Structures are given as C-alpha cells and as structure tokens.
Amino acid sequence: MFSFVLLVVVIYAAVTIIFYTLRNGISPMPTGGRVNRVVLDVLHEINPTGRIVELGSGWGTLALRIGKRLPQCSVVGYENSPVPYVVSKLLRVVMSVPSVVFTRADFYAVSLSDFDVAVCYLYPGAMEKLREKFVSELRPGTLVMSHTFAVPGWEPERVVEVSDLYRTKVYVYRV
Numbered sequence: 001m002f003s004f005v006l007l008v009v010v011i012y013a014a015v016t017i018i019f020y021t022l023r024n025g026i027s028p029m030p031t032g033g034r035v036n037r038v039v040l041d042v043l044h045e046i047n048p049t050g051r052i053v054e055l056g057s058g059w060g061t062l063a064l065r066i067g068k069r070l071p072q073c074s075v076v077g078y079e080n081s082p083v084p085y086v087v088s089k090l091l092r093v094v095m096s097v098p099s100v101v102f103t104r105a106d107f108y109a110v111s112l113s114d115f116d117v118a119v120c121y122l123y124p125g126a127m128e129k130l131r132e133k134f135v136s137e138l139r140p141g142t143l144v145m146s147h148t149f150a151v152p153g154w155e156p157e158r159v160v161e162v163s164d165l166y167r168t169k170v171y172v173y174r175v
Ligand SMILES: C[S@@+](CC[C@H](N)C(=O)[O-])C[C@H]1O[C@@H](n2cnc3c(N)ncnc32)[C@H](O)[C@@H]1O
Pocket: 020, 024, 026, 027, 028, 029, 030, 031, 054, 055, 056, 057, 058, 059, 060, 061, 062, 078, 079, 080, 081, 084, 105, 106, 107, 108, 120, 121, 122
C-alpha cells in the first residue's frame, strides 16, 4: 500500500513538473553553486535594505540563501509550479528563515511596485516580457539582478562573469 501511494505521489510530481515546465517555458532548475555564490556576494556588497522579490523562486534555495545572507531584508519568492513551491515552503521551515516567504503565484500577475530589489534566473522570452513590467511597475532606483540572461535593451550597471564552465554572467541594473 505504501509503495503504491509513493508511486502515485512520484508520478503526480513528475507530471506536474513537466506540465509547468512546458507552460512556463522553463524548468525549475536551481541556480548552480558558483553562480549562487557570486549572486550572494554581489548582493552582499551592494548591501540593499527593504524588500527583495525573486521572480520564479523554484525550490527556494536561492531566496533562502539571500534571506540568510541579508538579514536586514525581507524576501518574497513567487513560484507557480506546485511541487517546487511546496518544497520551498518545507525548506523554509527546515532552514528556519522567517524573513523569506514563498507565494504561489504567476509573477506577471503581481505588482512589483513595493520591492527594492528584483532577482531572477529565467529565459530570454521572459526577460523581454518582464522588461515592460519592470518599466511600468518598478520604482526609480530599484535594483534588478538577473543571471545568465540579460534584460534586452537595458544597460547594466555592472556585469560579473562567473568562473564556471559557461562563463555565466550576472547582470545588475538600476531602474
Ligand atoms: C530556472 S528556475 C530558477 C529557480 C530559482 N530562481 C533559482 O535561481 O534557483 C525558473 C523558475 O521560474 C518559475 N516560473 C517561470 N515562469 C513563472 C511565472 N510566470 N510565475 C511564477 N513562476 C514562474 C519556474 O517554474 C521555475 O521554477
């Protein structure tokens, strides 16, 4: 009986992840180790205060690390894929980071006007779509940080190249 329930859960999880990957145009692949470190170091150097939003928080690992590294900030992670979202909620309890909250939502449907920093790891189509949203909703001075994919047409304030296999770039913009 237990194995049957486990099998159903695993199949449900796999099907849901595949469904949302196709729908979103990206899988919940987490930010890798070296890129993670660079993102955290750059954020720590900038030392922002206020509210940070992660657009597509996946399994929650990056948001939770940001929350630990920047205890003066509150972090909101938006994720619409249910399995990574539930795991991120569990990790939040396990890692005990109350300054980070995860909300199940489509980030295109929430207002970004209350945030001081926006962090994302998405794909070119999403960056194009988000640019419009950033322009209309983010306050002047808001920091936008994206790795791997740039905001098309925007001039970054800073670009840091990670010493990984792909020479991943971390882009920092100021609205
Ligand atoms: C490549 S993963 C990055 C996960 C996490 N940000 C990290 O860096 O470890 C991108 C995430 O964005 C989520 N996503 C994509 N489009 C979304 C949308 N419109 N609303 C909410 N989440 C979305 C995906 O489900 C996926 O989990």
